[in-house]
Amino acid sequence: MDLSSMREEYVNNGLRRKDLDQNPIKQFEQWFEQAMSADLIEANAMTLATVGNDMMPSVRTVLLKFFDETGFVFFSNYESVKSKHMEENSKVALHFAWLGLERQVKIEGRAEKISSSKSLKYFLSRPKGSQIGAWVSQQSQVVSSRSVLEAKFNEIKNKFVKGEIPFPSFWGGYIVKPEKIEFWQGAKHRLHDRFQYTLQENNSWQIDRLAP
Numbered sequence: 284m285d286l287s288s289m290r291e292e293y294v295n296n297g298l299r300r301k302d303l304d305q306n307p308i309k310q311f312e313q314w315f316e317q318a319m320s321a322d323l324i325e326a327n328a329m330t331l332a333t334v335g336n337d338m339m340p341s342v343r344t345v346l347l348k349f350f351d352e353t354g355f356v357f358f359s360n361y362e363s364v365k366s367k368h369m370e371e372n373s374k375v376a377l378h379f380a381w382l383g384l385e386r387q388v389k390i391e392g393r394a395e396k397i398s399s400s401k402s403l404k405y406f407l408s409r410p411k412g413s414q415i416g417a418w419v420s421q422q423s424q425v426v427s428s429r430s431v432l433e434a435k436f437n438e439i440k441n442k443f444v445k446g447e448i449p450f451p452s453f454w455g456g457y458i459v460k461p462e463k464i465e466f467w468q469g470a471k472h473r474l475h476d477r478f479q480y481t482l483q484e485n486n487s488w489q490i491d492r493l494a495p
């Protein structure tokens with residue numbers, strides 16, 4: 284299939300240095316709120332890139348559940364491929380493609396597990412079906428059929444028909460502590476605007492405009 288004629292002209296007004304917040308988390312918050320107001324589908328969906336000892340990059344979508352000055356939090360199975368990678372190499376990248384707004388945000392940093400008490404708090408806030416789902420799925424392992432998963436789901440559901448689903452020790456959150464955050468805004472003639480925030484040793488952020 285030849286896709287060479289597929290192209291979008293970016294029509295938004297671009298991004299100027301004077302409009303940026305000095306704090307990238309505040310800048311992210313502004314853009315995140317705009318992504319939600321624009322009704323983008325799953326604005327909190329982000330691509331997580333990891334590289335394990337085999338040096339082969341791997342990407343997948345995860346959902347951002349919290350963010351603040353300390354970092355960006357998502358939840359997963361601690362025995363999955365991504366988790367193995369992050370144990371071997373804590374350096375990761377996150378990527379948001381908010382294409383309806385002609386924007387992307389790229390974050391590089393280090394991932395670490397959050398405390399089990401914080402993970403538990405979030406686990407308890409999830410619908411029961413999702414709590415059971417965490418138990419059922421040995422994420423990233425080969426499974427012989429869907430019916431195996433469904434049988435296990437029903438087994439756990441029946442076991443805990445009364446009372447709470449226990450918190451699985453192999454499930455929880457990661458926080459990505461950012462070291463670089465780039466905001467990309469599409470502009471005319473492919474002269475897009477890119478601003479990269481880089482964390483300095485004194486914890487301030489240096490802001491550089493990058494060529495598109």
Ligand SMILES: Cc1cc2nc3c(=O)[nH]c(=O)nc-3n(C[C@H](O)[C@H](O)[C@H](O)COP(=O)(O)O)c2cc1C
Pocket residue numbers: 325328341342343344345346347357358359360363364365366422423
């Ligand atoms: C929209 C969307 C949201 C997802 N959210 C999560 C998530 O928050 N946590 C998670 O572990 N997997 C999530 N997944 C599944 C992952 O993309 C991936 O398939 C799974 O985590 C296994 O990845 P791994 O084998 O690289 O560890 C999501 C997938 C999609 C498409």
